[in-house]
Amino acid sequence: MRTGVGGFPAMRGVARVALCLIAIVGAGCAGGGATEAMKPTPDPAAVALAERAAALFGKLPESVPNPDNPGTPQKIALGRMLYYDARLSKNHDIACNSCHLLDRYGVDGQPTSLGHRGQRGNRNAPTVYNAAIHIAQFWDGRAADVEEQAKGPVLNPVEMASPSEAFVVDLLASIPGYVEAFDAAFPTDPEPLSYDNMARAIGAFERNLMTPTSRFDAFIAGDWDALDEQERKGLSTFLSVGCNSCHNGPALGGALYRKLGFVFPYETEDIGREAVTGQPTDRYVFKVPSLRNVAKTAPYFHDGSIGTLEEVVKIMGYHQIGLELEEGQIADIVAFLGSLTGELDQEYIAKPELPESGPETPAPDPT
Numbered sequence: 001m002r003t004g005v006g007g008f009p010a011m012r013g014v015a016r017v018a019l020c021l022i023a024i025v026g027a028g029c030a031g032g033g034a035t036e037a038m039k040p041t042p043d044p045a046a047v048a049l050a051e052r053a054a055a056l057f058g059k060l061p062e063s064v065p066n067p068d069n070p071g072t073p074q075k076i077a078l079g080r081m082l083y084y085d086a087r088l089s090k091n092h093d094i095a096c097n098s099c100h101l102l103d104r105y106g107v108d109g110q111p112t113s114l115g116h117r118g119q120r121g122n123r124n125a126p127t128v129y130n131a132a133i134h135i136a137q138f139w140d141g142r143a144a145d146v147e148e149q150a151k152g153p154v155l156n157p158v159e160m161a162s163p164s165e166a167f168v169v170d171l172l173a174s175i176p177g178y179v180e181a182f183d184a185a186f187p188t189d190p191e192p193l194s195y196d197n198m199a200r201a202i203g204a205f206e207r208n209l210m211t212p213t214s215r216f217d218a219f220i221a222g223d224w225d226a227l228d229e230q231e232r233k234g235l236s237t238f239l240s241v242g243c244n245s246c247h248n249g250p251a252l253g254g255a256l257y258r259k260l261g262f263v264f265p266y267e268t269e270d271i272g273r274e275a276v277t278g279q280p281t282d283r284y285v286f287k288v289p290s291l292r293n294v295a296k297t298a299p300y301f302h303d304g305s306i307g308t309l310e311e312v313v314k315i316m317g318y319h320q321i322g323l324e325l326e327e328g329q330i331a332d333i334v335a336f337l338g339s340l341t342g343e344l345d346q347e348y349i350a351k352p353e354l355p356e357s358g359p360e361t362p363a364p365d366p367t
Contacts, residue, residue: 111304177355211342
């Protein structure tokens, strides 16, 4: 009999169904396949955009090793101390970190930086973050890598103004803690404490100043929700109008040189790479800056003359790609650029305790 008095056989059937439902729900709560099936389907357009960007730009590395300058812990620790040590300057008041502040995304926020006796150079101090992956260093590419770059400002009379390499070596040799640190960092070198090794140590430290931790990095790695709708729209516009023709590679820049005023002339007194190469074809040519952390590194351009990203995007759109971008396009691109801000490794960039001066260490010289 299918239905008894009070309908009990039928109720047992309902109970069996209910138990099955409970089991299914329980399996889902336990992390089974039901939960996976309930995950929202990613936006196909977002997935396609992320895959396209990943293919175009590639992954930003966590470090950029130099086979000719292995970054040992001792060398990196020495480089960190030297980066923060103002005694490398003539008046003991300017360090690498004075113009390239590590806790401010590697810049000082000024159009041009203050140097010895309040002098200012004619170019904006670019960020040191992600610089090790660039094709060359300085706006005009006059240094091949971060090791060579580290030699320049120390002796530049407008910047740190130390009088000579020999002066810097003698100063470091007068500080017992540095003698020990150089010995530890360069144990097989017959002359551990040298000007070249000073630069090698700073370069080894800088080669780990990478920021592959932005929301853009998460997006191209498969986190489709890492960028919001406007940021994705900005990335799409960035690609469709051709910004990536110059701002390419993992750093979104730093990989090539380009004339400022590529389509329509841009007025500037700085002749760019022509001062390095002597070639008239290099007039107004500069290294394309990286867009990594660009929302944190104002002001912009080689001379620090532009204060906002909105203005930068408008100017670049016209002078470099020949387009008068609409306000909405500019706003979207600026929103995307904000997604390129990475996290700083606070432990790695923390200022170390510096070795004490010795009795023969030269005194500050303000002249």
